Amino acid sequence: MRILTVVYTLIALALLLSFPEPASAHLVSTRFGELYSGLIHPLTALQHLVPWLGLGLLGGLLGNRTSRWVLLTFPLSAGAGALLAGGLPATAAIDHVNLFSFIVLGLLVALSVRLNRPTFLGLTVIFGLSHGFANGTPDLSGVPLLLYAVGVLLAAYVLIAIATAVTQLVSQRAAWGTIAIRAAGSWIVAIGLVFGGYSLTAGV
């Protein structure tokens, strides 16, 4: 926990220091500001929302010692991915990785695979970066992009925290819990296959 404390404090410090006063205009001069745009975008897009829920389900099945690290790795990776998107050209490979995340995460949940911590955290970083990148936009640069990326980070943090905790509660307290969660995993695979098929035939 001490490590988490230090890292969280550093995050808070970094966030505070990364918002110089001139950046403030962007938050109030736009409708919800870039921060709110970043916050809302992944939560209103099926291609992000479903795999993120899948990651939360997987984390919740793995127990406290592993799952709580996802609160750190996934949001930071998603935020970093959104920042990278501002400086790098868009590539179809990212969309393919995101489609792949449906299948991988859904299967891992459906089969209730007990991943070890490094593998699980590795997946959270890879998919965090890819989904964050897909959420990013090259139209923003400088501080607005940073605000947008922080919004993506916050969305990832809130969604993963709640999904992981709810999954853990359900799997521990209800006899049918794990079965229901594994069934949800199979649904994520099915959604991924439908969505992937549609996207690939549409020329993603």
Add this chain to the structure above:
Amino acid sequence: MKPAAWIPAWIPAIAVAALAWAAPAAAHDTPIALLTLKETQPGTFVERWTYSSSLNIAAPTPVYPEHCVAEAPRVVCGELGLTGDFSFEKLGERYSAAVVRLMPLEGPKRSYTFTAAQPVITLTASGILPLSHIVAAYIPLGFEHIMLGIDHLLFVLGLMLLVSSPWMLVKTITAFTIAHSITLGLATFGVIGVPEGAVNALIALSIVILAVEVLKLRRGRAGWSATYPWVVAFGFGLLHGLGFASALTGIGLSQANLPAALLFFNIGVELGQLAFVAVVLAVAWSHRQLRAELPRWTETVAVYGTGTLATVWFYDRFGAIVAPLVT
């Protein structure tokens, strides 16, 4: 009374403090562009823009009904008058809302509010607005106002840290809601009027006071504010209601639309407030469930940070009031 450990302060405070740092002293500015259309001859109008945004950014572009010919500042609509579909381009990107105040040669003045959720309004000769328009325009406006109002959110967060049980939280948030609804209504109907600058400065001060009370509570010195947090919520809620009113009073709504607009604006504010409270509670619960909690000193730092930020806002806003008097 034990400190309010059931909501770890650092969870929401880190996020909100980051947001708060990003927002300027005039944090709860809801930028609204006002377009006045005065009929000078039958079917001919003259445009006049007023920007109520403190940032004074360029106005959104109006899209008049097809039969109207716009050559700024004149708009010629002919015999049909200003009727039909009226909209604004890219509304929501720079301005929260645009208000069209129509001053016909005959008949009462009318106001129409456009938002990103309600970008097109079909104007009629009678000027009567359907209830659906008011609902679609003012609920998002109220929701947006509190979401952009980081200082309001910080105050609600402070209240959450002050209470020691879910039931007390319900009572406290209810007291805040009732109080700000009272002053929001009184200010919108023009019964009371308070200078916006002074209200904003006092709102910042209310956060400072609340942060001090939270710190005292966490040191085991529970004062009357921790024992009766709903009294604090009600008292300062009256003040925050005046702040909410600033978004409505600048619009210049017609008396006919005012009651419904006020009602749905307030509903939007409440929905935003409840959404914020729900997210904070959900995240706090998640951390407890996952046993991902931090030492107490991090919580203290978060509360100090929030109080410091609000103090800076207070001096900034107070300075904005005093500066013109001194120079």
